Amino acid sequence: xxxxxxxxxxxxxxxxxxxxxxxxxxxxxxxxxxxxxxxxxxxxxxxxxxxxxxxxxxxxxxxxxxxxxxxxxxxxxxxxxxxxxxxxxxxxxxxxxxxxxxxxxxxxxxxxxxxxxxxxxxxxxxxxxxxxxxxxxxxxxxxxxxxxxxxxxxxxxxxxxxxxxxxxxxxxxxxxxxxxxxxxxxxxxxxxxxxxxxxxxxxxxxxxxxxxxxxxxxxxxxxxxxxxxxxxxxxxxxxxxxxxxxxxxxxxxxxxxxxxxxxxxxxxxxxxxxxxxxxxxxxxxxxxxxxxxxxxxxxxxxxxxxxxxxxxxxxxxxxxxxxxxxxxxxxxxxxxxxxxxxxxxxxxxxxxxxxxxxxxxxxxxxxxxxxxxxxxxxxxxxxxxxxxxxxxxxxxxxxxxx
Numbered sequence: 001x002x003x004x005x006x007x008x009x010x011x012x013x014x015x016x017x018x019x020x021x022x023x024x025x026x027x028x029x030x031x032x033x034x035x036x037x038x039x040x041x042x043x044x045x046x047x048x049x050x051x052x053x054x055x056x057x058x059x060x061x062x063x064x065x066x067x068x069x070x071x072x073x074x075x076x077x078x079x080x081x082x083x084x085x086x087x088x089x090x091x092x093x094x095x096x097x098x099x100x101x102x103x104x105x106x107x108x109x110x111x112x113x114x115x116x117x118x119x120x121x122x123x124x125x126x127x128x129x130x131x132x133x134x135x136x137x138x139x140x141x142x143x144x145x146x147x148x149x150x151x152x153x154x155x156x157x158x159x160x161x162x163x164x165x166x167x168x169x170x171x172x173x174x175x176x177x178x179x180x181x182x183x184x185x186x187x188x189x190x191x192x193x194x195x196x197x198x199x200x201x202x203x204x205x206x207x208x209x210x211x212x213x214x215x216x217x218x219x220x221x222x223x224x225x226x227x228x229x230x231x232x233x234x235x236x237x238x239x240x241x242x243x244x245x246x247x248x249x250x251x252x253x254x255x256x257x258x259x260x261x262x263x264x265x266x267x268x269x270x271x272x273x274x275x276x277x278x279x280x281x282x283x284x285x286x287x288x289x290x291x292x293x294x295x296x297x298x299x300x301x302x303x304x305x306x307x308x309x310x311x312x313x314x315x316x317x318x319x320x321x322x323x324x325x326x327x328x329x330x331x332x333x334x335x336x337x338x339x340x341x342x343x344x345x346x347x348x349x350x351x352x353x354x355x356x357x358x359x360x361x362x363x364x365x366x367x368x369x370x371x372x373x374x375x376x377x378x379x380x381x382x383x384x385x386x387x388x389x390x391x392x393x394x395x396x397x398x399x400x401x402x
Contacts, residue, residue, distance in 0.1 A: 325368075
């Protein structure tokens with residue numbers, strides 16, 4: 001597995017994960033030789049390259065050329081005559097898509113721009129939904145239709161109530177502030193499960209630690225610049241971990257850093273007896289090696305996550321397709337966003353059976369950070385990929401609320 005030095009940024013680390021498959025080919029080459037080729041991706045998407053613009057010429061005559069079947073079972077999940085569409089571009093880093101079944105809209109985060117965006121399905125209109133968003137990352141909706149958001153800037157998980165008010169669900173554990181909550185899902189028992197890696201502890205997506213903190217050890221960065229009063233005063237005090245908020249509001253650490261370092265996206269199986277967690281590379285202030293780009297799965301029993309094991313190492317054709325966000329369909333298949341770095345043809349989505357068999361892939365021209373099922377029939381896969389929002393109709397439906 002690829003190892004990372006603690007000083008790598010989140011994006012560098014994830015890029016390094018994606019470049020793992022290319023490392024063999026580049027072995028023995030000088031850094032200068034590698035840098036000289038940075039303008040030429042090691043792999044490409046459709047040949048000749050296609051346009052994803054709204055006015056692009058047709059690219060689908062039966063199967064979209066960038067929806068790739070690996071196992072014949074994938075043909076029962078993909079929609080033969082459905083094209084991949086780029087719905088919008090203009091974000092700095094798009095994340096956290098979630099579908100509102102009642103409102104018939106998609107909400108997603110543009111983390112560095114400190115805003116949430118809304119996509120309206122009836123006319124493909126995209127506009128600012130909430131600004132500031134406290135550099136929100138992951139979003140989802142619970143079983144009562146309320147939006148949940150993970151805020152990097154305030155290091156908390158919040159719920160937007162139906163009357164417009166905001167409830168802070170969790171902002172600390174055992175008296176210590178969280179690092180930067182990343183993704184959150186709702187369970188039918190009334191609990192919420194969320195991950196807490198350190199990726200928001202940086203200037204681009206939140207606020208670094210105060211002087212002397214793990215992400216600002218020399219104190220050369222002023223985390224209060226450009227921020228409202230009270231922001232930039234916290235310091236990372238805990239390892240990375242995954243948590244559960246019980247219906248009574250009690251917060252418990254359910255998966256520690258020793259089991260899943262740098263937890264990122266997470267998802268529940270259709271019957272909610274399994275929890276999937278993506279483990280990515282180290283972030284700001286990490287003292288260890290961080291995750292290695294694997295997906296883990298745990299059994300859920302009485303509110304606890306037990307029997308943890310690696311579900312997939314996300315290797316495709318010798319290329320590391322680093323996972324970030326996760327989505328589950330009604331058959332229990334795991335749809336994972338893929339960051340393969342400069343292996344452009346492997347960026348997008350990988351699809352795995354409940355047993356961990358690779359079924360198929362969706363190639364995108366940008367690194368995919370997260371994804372969800374939505375649309376009135378919940379059969380449309382929305383993908384937030386770097387600066388853009390993509391979508392493709394499928395032959396399956398997403399499990400549970402988006």
